Amino acid sequence: MARPDFPRTASEFQDWFSTDEACYRYLIESRWPDGFVCPRCQHRRAYDLLSRPVMKCRSCGYQVSVTAGTVLHRTRLPLLQWFLAAYLMTTYTPGISAVQLQRQLGLKRYETAWTMLQKLRRAMVRPERDRIVGMVEVDETYIGGLERGRHGGRQRDSSKEIVVGAVEVRGRGSGRIRLGVVEELSGDCLTRFVEEVVATGSVVLTDGWKGYLPLEKKGYDHRPVTQGDAKNAAKFLPRVHRVFANLKTWLSGTHHGVGSKHLPHYLNEYVYRFNRRRTPMAAFQTLLGLAGQREPTTYHMLYDGESNG
Numbered sequence: 001m002a003r004p005d006f007p008r009t010a011s012e013f014q015d016w017f018s019t020d021e022a023c024y025r026y027l028i029e030s031r032w033p034d035g036f037v038c039p040r041c042q043h044r045r046a047y048d049l050l051s052r053p054v055m056k057c058r059s060c061g062y063q064v065s066v067t068a069g070t071v072l073h074r075t076r077l078p079l080l081q082w083f084l085a086a087y088l089m090t091t092y093t094p095g096i097s098a099v100q101l102q103r104q105l106g107l108k109r110y111e112t113a114w115t116m117l118q119k120l121r122r123a124m125v126r127p128e129r130d131r132i133v134g135m136v137e138v139d140e141t142y143i144g145g146l147e148r149g150r151h152g153g154r155q156r157d158s159s160k161e162i163v164v165g166a167v168e169v170r171g172r173g174s175g176r177i178r179l180g181v182v183e184e185l186s187g188d189c190l191t192r193f194v195e196e197v198v199a200t201g202s203v204v205l206t207d208g209w210k211g212y213l214p215l216e217k218k219g220y221d222h223r224p225v226t227q228g229d230a231k232n233a234a235k236f237l238p239r240v241h242r243v244f245a246n247l248k249t250w251l252s253g254t255h256h257g258v259g260s261k262h263l264p265h266y267l268n269e270y271v272y273r274f275n276r277r278r279t280p281m282a283a284f285q286t287l288l289g290l291a292g293q294r295e296p297t298t299y300h301m302l303y304d305g306e307s308n309g
């Protein structure tokens with residue numbers, strides 16, 4: 001299935017999507033790039049129901065939603081606002097806050113902007129189910145409150161969350177990343193995270209914390225790169241530490257901190273945007289659910305000419 005083209009620049013975006021009607025046409029083109037086909041009778045012609053995004057088969061009368069399976073389904077907001085929100089969220093490098101989105105879209109209520117971003121964030125989960133592979137740095141950090149060394153042996157402060165990160169080593173740079181929240185720094189929690197996000201057989205670089213030791217038995221080539229002194233971790237695991245630093249800057253700078261209830265969704269957004277950082281405009285299309293089931297070129301485009309980051 002051919003992927004419909006997507007705008008490459010901000011001015012192209014404005015040209016293409018100046019009205020709800022234009023967004024609606026784009027949805028139809030994305031869903032049926034080779035023309036409409038009725039799922040019930042295979043007839044190829046349909047009426048537009050202009051009142052809502054539905055196509056009605058001219059032969060059997062079957063009605064097909066144009067937005068089914070996308071974040072736009074059953075929304076009461078104009079399509080144009082969703083297109084703009086998805087565009088800003090994927091292409092604006094530091095990410096966009098609900099306050100900024102409210103202003104950009106001219107929305108009366110902050111809650112509307114916040115809910116849109118949450119819905120888009122949830123739509124960012126699906127394509128991230130495959131596991132990263134090769135040589136991978138894994139480490140963990142605390143989000144919220146002050147950092148505390150895990151060797152201190154104190155009870156964990158419930159206002160802080162433990163975030164584990166995994167980053168593919170690509171030359172001197174980074175490939176794809178995965179982030180997750182874990183309950184505790186135990187072997188169970190840490191190995192479960194790695195098993196979920198890193199392909200078996202991969203080389204896993206860690207700081208040698210005992211929670212990672214079971215990895216060897218789980219089919220990974222586990223290589224502790226520092227022993228004992230956790231201060232060395234940033235030096236020997238530079239990619240995952242850079243991801244943690246940027247993540248914290250983003251959470252505190254753009255979003256002024258995020259509560260633990262919503263943290264997993266923000267991590268999803270961070271991962272989604274990071275992994276598509278070379279192709280933000282394609283990410284816009286994927287986010288709206290308009291790029292078909294597969295991700296045709298994103299990862300290849302991502303790795304082309306990868307040398308840092």
Ligand SMILES: [Zn+2]
Nearest residue numbers: 038041057060
């Ligand atoms: Zn039909």
